[in-house]
Amino acid sequence: MSRRYDSRTTIFSPEGRLYQVEYAMEAIGNAGTAIGILSKDGAVLVGEKKVTSKLLQTSTSTEKMYKIDDHVACAVAGIMSDANILINTARVQAQRYTYAYQEPMPVEQLVQSLCDTKQGYTQFGGLRPFGVSFLFAGWDKNYGFQLYMSDPSGNYSGWKAAAIGANNQAAQSMLKQDYKDDITREEAVQLALKVLSKTMDSTSLTSEKLELAEVFLTPSGNVNYQVCSPDSLSKLLLKFGVTQAATEAS
Amino acid sequence: MSIFEYNGSALVAMVGKNCFAIASDRRLGVQLQTIATDFQRISKIHDRLFLGLSGLATDAQTLYQRLLFRHKLYQLREERDMKPETFANLVSALLYEKRFGPYFCQPVIAGLGDEDKPFICTMDSIGAKELAKDFVVAGTASESLYGACESMFKEDMEPEELFETVSQALLSSVDRDCLSGWGGHVYVVTPTEVKERILKGRMD
Numbered sequence: 212m213s214r215r216y217d218s219r220t221t222i223f224s225p226e227g228r229l230y231q232v233e234y235a236m237e238a239i240g241n242a243g244t245a246i247g248i249l250s251k252d253g254a255v256l257v258g259e260k261k262v263t264s265k266l267l268q269t270s271t272s273t274e275k276m277y278k279i280d281d282h283v284a285c286a287v288a289g290i291m292s293d294a295n296i297l298i299n300t301a302r303v304q305a306q307r308y309t310y311a312y313q314e315p316m317p318v319e320q321l322v323q324s325l326c327d328t329k330q331g332y333t334q335f336g337g338l339r340p341f342g343v344s345f346l347f348a349g350w351d352k353n354y355g356f357q358l359y360m361s362d363p364s365g366n367y368s369g370w371k372a373a374a375i376g377a378n379n380q381a382a383q384s385m386l387k388q389d390y391k392d393d394i395t396r397e398e399a400v401q402l403a404l405k406v407l408s409k410t411m412d413s414t415s416l417t418s419e420k421l422e423l424a425e426v427f428l429t430p431s432g433n434v435n436y437q438v439c440s441p442d443s444l445s446k447l448l449l450k451f452g453v454t455q456a457a458t459e460a461s
Numbered sequence: 462m463s464i465f466e467y468n469g470s471a472l473v474a475m476v477g478k479n480c481f482a483i484a485s486d487r488r489l490g491v492q493l494q495t496i497a498t499d500f501q502r503i504s505k506i507h508d509r510l511f512l513g514l515s516g517l518a519t520d521a522q523t524l525y526q527r528l529l530f531r532h533k534l535y536q537l538r539e540e541r542d543m544k545p546e547t548f549a550n551l552v553s554a555l556l557y558e559k560r561f562g563p564y565f566c567q568p569v570i571a572g573l574g575d576e577d578k579p580f581i582c583t584m585d586s587i588g589a590k591e592l593a594k595d596f597v598v599a600g601t602a603s604e605s606l607y608g609a610c611e612s613m614f615k616e617d618m619e620p621e622e623l624f625e626t627v628s629q630a631l632l633s634s635v636d637r638d639c640l641s642g643w644g645g646h647v648y649v650v651t652p653t654e655v656k657e658r659i660l661k662g663r664m665d
Contacts (some may be wrong), residue, residue, distance in 0.1 A: 271540070278537055302537050306530045313526070 235363035253427035254348035283349030288376030330365030469640030477623035487609035488621035510572035545572030605634035
């Protein structure tokens, strides 16, 4: 390994790699898993909360899920402080677009705009990349429901189901097996919870360790982003039979 | 002719018992010519906060879009809606930023604050706030509106009576102003619902 090509973000190694970007992805590999699944009538985001302590002050704010605009939300994995900066940037970008064009920013354009910001930190300025991966779930009138995954290099792509954070490869292969193209939103929730329960390290799954959010259309045709309350989440976990330890559920 | 009188406008907001009403005329003109008779001068910021902007229509539209921008970001960061008092301070600050090249608007802000207490205020085009307990007015018909509101206003009116009072005050005042009129648009807001009504007045 050519360690001498590590310390600057803005140079390639002889093998053509950007080490700082790869190290950023390492950092994300230690963070709580987040899974996103696209269905015909909505997109589902599930996240594993890493920090659970009795001493933690309870608040209604979420740790893994954030609203970017009325029609786009994201799940994060990685360094939270880096994520906060990028989420704020994304929110401002979405509002600037709405101010200029008087309509909601298309999801892919928002993701691309944020990824352009991330890319800048891999090419100039001498600053390290952001240690965050995102799963963006949103709806726009051009392409309907969409799910995008982006990483510290500034790369992004659209997915039907994706996972980021710890054990993401295991989660991704499980999703590949069980995902069907005509999956409904309820089935997507079930699948996401099932996959997450299998990839999580903890011995038991309670609603305190998870976050669930959905992006869907209301009957009146408006996009809605809703975070599941802890009570509803507990009921869902019981309903789908995933409250047991990961080893028992099969 | 003053730039504030280019498009013509009439705005009034009144406080009632745990409710408020905000009303505007519907005319959009270019000096003496009437261009539209369904112009929206009052916009919703959130379910319990309304903003009316009188004066130059283009500045009113741009100012509203900028305020919506700021409010949206506030909502996302603070995970709650802005209080009317806070919003009034924001409007005032935004207007003062353009102290030496101002927006030619006079805003009227009306909302329900903590404990559903109604809040109304107006300010001049560079952000000097004027809080009132009873009513605030703005626009080319403001002088007539001051007179009409002063005589018709009563404290603690219920929503239905408030609607009647605001409507009568608005319609009688715009009748005396050639630049505003063509009906009225009234919002009566209580803690539980928002009632929007269109008034038919003298269509001239």
